[in-house]
Amino acid sequence: MSPPEQQPKSKPKPKPELRRWFNGRLNLEQQKKRAKELLRAVQADDPAGRARLASFHPEAAGVTARTAKLADAQFVIARENGFASWPRMKAHIEKLRLAQQAIDLGKPILPDTGDTCHIRCGSDIAHGLKLAGFAGRFIEFSDPYVQGPLCDVPLPEFIDLRTEFITQAYGVPGSEAAKLRDQYRQIGALENYAHIVLWFEHDSYDQLILAFLLAHLRAHPVAGRLELICVDQVPGVPHFQGLGQLSPELLLWLWENARRPITTAQLNMGHAIWSGLLSRDRSVLSELAGLGSQHLPHAARALSRHLQELPSVANDLGLTQQLTLEILRDGGCMPAGRAFRALMTEREPLPFLGDLMFHHMLMDLNNCRMPLFSVSPQTRDSAWPEQMLDITAEGLAILTGEKRYLPGYLGERWVGNIRLSAADKVPRWRLENGRVIIV
Structure with a gap:
């Protein structure tokens, strides 16, 4: 679901179909x-x-x-x-x-060996792989490139920028920054494995990290066999959202049926995508939005969705901001946690946000001269998912396009290497025949 090309109406939209969370065990x-x-x-x-x-x-x-x-x-x-x-x-x-x-029975098929390395942009399948009988090492590499700066700087400086962002934006302890640094260290030592398998899915969170890894493997070749599992659907799972929802035997099924060798063309495409993500050039961003490739078939949709986090021509809102305000408009006063669930299960066309990422977006969205939503005083000290949110007249005015968002925005956010603030001249996006156009 994307915002209309014209100014959005204040009329509530029909409630979308609810996505079910199912592990794939058909009876x-x-x-x-x-x-x-x-x-x-x-x-x-x-x-x-x-x-x-x-x-x-x-x-x-x-x-x-x-x-x-x-x-x-x-x-x-x-x-x-x-x-x-x-x-x-x-x-x-x-x-x-x-x-x-x-x-x-404790007698699973032994699909891999101890010198295999499984890389995933999260820990969601680590236990499932173990239960399914996988013996290789699991590496989590989960830098959330969908948020925060992606600057074209040497890797040590890049890692510094990313660790600073996650600690400040998500309010996590310094141990999380150390964890992220260790993940980069492990990715830099892949020459120790005879077999490397990347486990990914179709959304922008996964695809941006996949692009980085492919670019890294192109720049730092390894002798080990490289393979990729990357899917946007799984038989028997009508509303597939991610690998983490799948049962161990479904992970084994993917290993047997969806695993493919990583080709030189895929390494080159990953490099091209990553270079584009680091660019500030509107023409390069436009090329990313129009990308279509048989080598990485899920990249085009994910990149288009990522670029919709830029301000829209209609009202300066990114798509996540737009959908969140629509949820508050249509549902009335509600807990922030319910708004997050509605975004992920009903509104978001390509779900990619985690809870901390949503909370960061929510707080940044309201960092304005005039708030777009209010927080009930009775719940202001509650955990953020329990805080009651209600859209304000200012939020409604921005939703309808009567006002623009950026002139009143007091913060700073990044989409790739593009800094967005009231003082910056920023690229914007619009839809043209279903395609994201950067202007």
Whole structure:
């Protein structure tokens, strides 16, 4: 969901579909039950049942209430779950069941060796990999490039800038800065591994970190085998949001079915993307927004989404800021934690924020001469997710485009190497035929 090209209306939008968090463990008996329920609905000419049939059955027009068979309903269920057919879904479920059984018995398949290095931009799959039987070392590399400065400076100075940002922006202790420095140190010692596997997904948080790692591996070649797992969907997971939601046997399935060698073209593309992210040139940013590549197929959408954090031509808000204010407008006074959940499960087209990142955005958004939202005095001393927020008249005026955001903004934020403040002449974005244009 993106802001309209014209000034946004104050009329509330229809509530989007809620994304479910599911680990991918499909139950065959449950799917059989769902198929029988769908068949009964189609036979009763239920509009919802007919709509599902029309969406997923290539010969839906020829399937009537009288001619509908269980096989038709099973086919629809399989397609809804992301499979080509019911037999393929059954085979997938059985394979996962056997893998889960082996894990539960303490006899998992041994997919890798001790000289393998698994790199992920977070710790979310570390335990799952261990349960699934992976023996290699796990390295978390989780510098959140989607926020804070990405300056074109030597790496030691770059690391200093990043550690300073995360400690100040997220209010974390110095130990977190030390942890980040150690992550960079580990990435600088990858020549010790015979096999390196990068585990990533499709959102901007992952794709920006992936670009850095590919650029780093291009600049510092290693002898070990390089492979990549990078997905935007997983069969049996209708609302895939990230690798961290998957069960151990699904991680094993990805290892067997989604792992690919990292090519020279991918290393070069990672270098090009990272160089673009460090640029202040509008033309370079425009090229990033229009990027499309078979080598890194998820990069274009993620980069376009990242550039939508720049001020929009409509009102100077980045897209996360825009969506957050829309949530407060449409939902009325609400806890900040509920606003975050609504953003991640309903509004955000490509979810990428963590809770600390959202809180930083929220506080920075309200760093204005006139606040865009108020915090209930009764909850001001509560933990931030419990603080009650209510949009102000100023926030509504900016949402509708009656006012612009930056003239009253008192802070400073960064999108890549672009500093955004009231004093800066900044690039802005707009949508043109669904494409992000930088002006």
